[in-house]
Amino acid sequence: xxxxxxxxxxxxxxxxxxxxxxxxxxxxxxxxxxxxxxxxxxxxxxxxxxxxxxxxxxxxxxxxxxxxxxxxxxxxxxxxxxxxxxxxxxxxxxxxxxxxxxxxxxxxxxxxxxxxxxxxxxxxxxxxxxxxxxxxxxxxxxxxxxxxxxxxxxxxxxxxxxxxxxxxxxxxxxxxxxxxxxxxxxxxxxxxxxxxxxxxxxxxxxxxxxxxxxxxxxxxxxxxxxxxxxxxxxxxxxxxxxxxxxxxxxxxxxxxxxxxxxxxxxxxxxxxxxxxxxxxxxxxxxxxxxxxxxxxxxxxxxxxxxxxxxxxxxxxxxxxxxxxxxxxxxxxxxxxxxxxxxxxxxxxxxxxxxxxxxxxxxxxxxxxxxxxxxxxxxxxxxxxxxxxxxxxxxxxxxxxxxxxxxxxxxxxxxxxxxxxxxxxxxxxxxxxxxxxxxxxxxxxxxxxxxxxxxxxxxxxxxxxxxxxxxxxxxxxxxxxxxxxxxxxxxxxxxxxxxxxxxxxxxxxxxxxxxxxxxxxxxxxxxxxxxxxxxxxxxxxxxxxxxxxxxxxxxxxxxxx
Ligand SMILES: [Zn+2]
Numbered sequence: 001x002x003x004x005x006x007x008x009x010x011x012x013x014x015x016x017x018x019x020x021x022x023x024x025x026x027x028x029x030x031x032x033x034x035x036x037x038x039x040x041x042x043x044x045x046x047x048x049x050x051x052x053x054x055x056x057x058x059x060x061x062x063x064x065x066x067x068x069x070x071x072x073x074x075x076x077x078x079x080x081x082x083x084x085x086x087x088x089x090x091x092x093x094x095x096x097x098x099x100x101x102x103x104x105x106x107x108x109x110x111x112x113x114x115x116x117x118x119x120x121x122x123x124x125x126x127x128x129x130x131x132x133x134x135x136x137x138x139x140x141x142x143x144x145x146x147x148x149x150x151x152x153x154x155x156x157x158x159x160x161x162x163x164x165x166x167x168x169x170x171x172x173x174x175x176x177x178x179x180x181x182x183x184x185x186x187x188x189x190x191x192x193x194x195x196x197x198x199x200x201x202x203x204x205x206x207x208x209x210x211x212x213x214x215x216x217x218x219x220x221x222x223x224x225x226x227x228x229x230x231x232x233x234x235x236x237x238x239x240x241x242x243x244x245x246x247x248x249x250x251x252x253x254x255x256x257x258x259x260x261x262x263x264x265x266x267x268x269x270x271x272x273x274x275x276x277x278x279x280x281x282x283x284x285x286x287x288x289x290x291x292x293x294x295x296x297x298x299x300x301x302x303x304x305x306x307x308x309x310x311x312x313x314x315x316x317x318x319x320x321x322x323x324x325x326x327x328x329x330x331x332x333x334x335x336x337x338x339x340x341x342x343x344x345x346x347x348x349x350x351x352x353x354x355x356x357x358x359x360x361x362x363x364x365x366x367x368x369x370x371x372x373x374x375x376x377x378x379x380x381x382x383x384x385x386x387x388x389x390x391x392x393x394x395x396x397x398x399x400x401x402x403x404x405x406x407x408x409x410x411x412x413x414x415x416x417x418x419x420x421x422x423x424x425x426x427x428x429x430x431x432x433x434x435x436x437x438x439x440x441x442x443x444x445x446x447x448x449x450x451x452x453x454x455x456x457x458x459x460x461x462x463x464x465x466x467x468x469x470x471x472x473x474x475x476x477x478x479x480x481x482x483x484x485x486x487x488x489x490x491x492x493x494x495x496x497x498x499x500x501x502x503x504x505x506x507x508x509x510x511x512x513x514x515x516x517x518x519x520x521x522x523x524x525x526x527x528x529x530x531x532x533x534x535x536x537x538x539x540x541x542x543x544x545x546x547x548x549x550x551x552x553x554x555x556x557x558x559x560x
Pocket of ligand 1: 209
């Protein structure tokens with residue numbers, strides 16, 4: 001209002017004294033001068049109106065027009081390889097052995113191949129799992145074109161030699177280990193491998209990630225059972241310590257591949273998000289988010305050193321108090337919203353054609369609505385993870401005795417770094433927020449977010465993954481996304497830019513907490529779909545072998 005009053009004042013001044021614009025000659029008659037003064041007043045008000053209302057209104061109308069235009073006219077993608085893959089008879093694995101396959105997975109879930117910490121794993125169980133796979137997949141283990149190798153004692157590498165030479169091989173990654181359990185909080189024994197009501201297979205690893213390992217093997221076993229052999233060479237790389245970094249498993253698997261001259265892969269497919277419903281507003285379809293990048297991570301140790309003393313005459317501020325204030329500031333001031341600045345803008349562009357008009361308006365116009373959407377998404381921890389680098393205070397230590405002022409306090413902060421931010425930027429932000437030189441910040445571990453894998457129309461592996469998903473999950477909307485957790489893919493970054501993370505099973509919203517949680521389970525129906533997905537990947541990869549060249553390396557964001 002102050003601004004408007006000021007402008008009105010200027011306008012009146014200008015009307016009365018317009019000399020700085022146009023000097024009125026002295027010899028003009030008083031009548032003419034009065035008329036002119038009226039015109040000046042009119043023009044000035046006209047300009048004021050345009051400045052205050054007209055231009056902003058026009059800009060607003062233009063923004064709304066552009067937003068609606070983008071919402072209406074940005075259509076669903078036509079996929080370049082779709083016509084090749086769709087001109088085929090899409091065969092799937094027969095359902096006659098569905099229960100046997102479920103029982104084989106249940107049997108693997110009985111083996112407690114737990115990773116507790118580095119150098120603390122159930123190693124006997126890992127060897128038992130090797131034996132179990134050998135016994136239960138006899139065709140794979142006797143096929144002349146499949147070589148099995150045990151890497152670093154506990155990981156497995158299978159090389160499936162295709163019939164066609166000269167094409168880049170690809171790699172399926174999965175892991176043999178699982179996270180620990182607290183059996184007292186489970187309704188079924190976590191390593192009981194129980195099938196309930198012929199519907200669900202329960203057990204630690206049912207989703208993460210024994211359904212991956214056995215799902216891939218079931219697909220290959222079926223192909224051999226049908227008297228077939230894949231055309232393209234591929235690897236099945238099963239690490240044994242993904243849950244505790246993958247350093248001894250996938251890292252060693254990658255080194256072995258390099259040592260034998262396998263420096264390039266067409267694509268890598270690892271675990272990732274499952275299909276979900278209800279997470280994205282505006283659609284009731286299943287959403288398949290294929291991970292095209294993975295968040296980075298940085299773990300910081302914050303410490304404060306104080307003067308120890310008797311608690312009967314404590315200092316005004318203790319080490320615990322100073323540190324507590326610092327971590328509280330970090331929680332109160334989350335890292336900045338980056339919605340729309342990273343790959344998630346592609347997620348929403350791909351979603352846009354499949355949602356109601358209101359949400360299409362939002363999703364196609366992140367440049368305008370990212371602030372609004374970020375505020376909504378940050379209300380839920382899971383969607384907040386897409387918006388920004390997250391901040392988790394995971395450890396807090398301080399104090400040694402009831403009546404002693406503590407000599408020091410320590411806290412650990414675990415950030416998951418958004419692909420649009422660097423580790424250095426994250427730490428700099430923390431320093432600014434803490435703004436207390438008494439708090440020492442040390443980096444324990446850090447890793448930048450993964451590069452963004454290509455996901456455009458010209459990226460054949462990505463399009464092939466999309467088609468394979470749709471062949472199995474026919475109502476699914478497939479979108480590129482940032483994977484918010486970590487996988488073994490980091491060890492394969494140098495082999496290809498085409499790294500994709502996807503778990504081919506449906507997880508209902510109420511089942512999300514079973515991930516690394518209690519009562520982990522997979523339905524028999526969804527496990528069958530997972531096996532079918534891996535089967536379709538092998539078939540589609542073979543089909544593209546003869547008809548299109550190996551993958552191109554190009555991020556096709558501009559083609560969205
Ligand atoms: Zn996993």
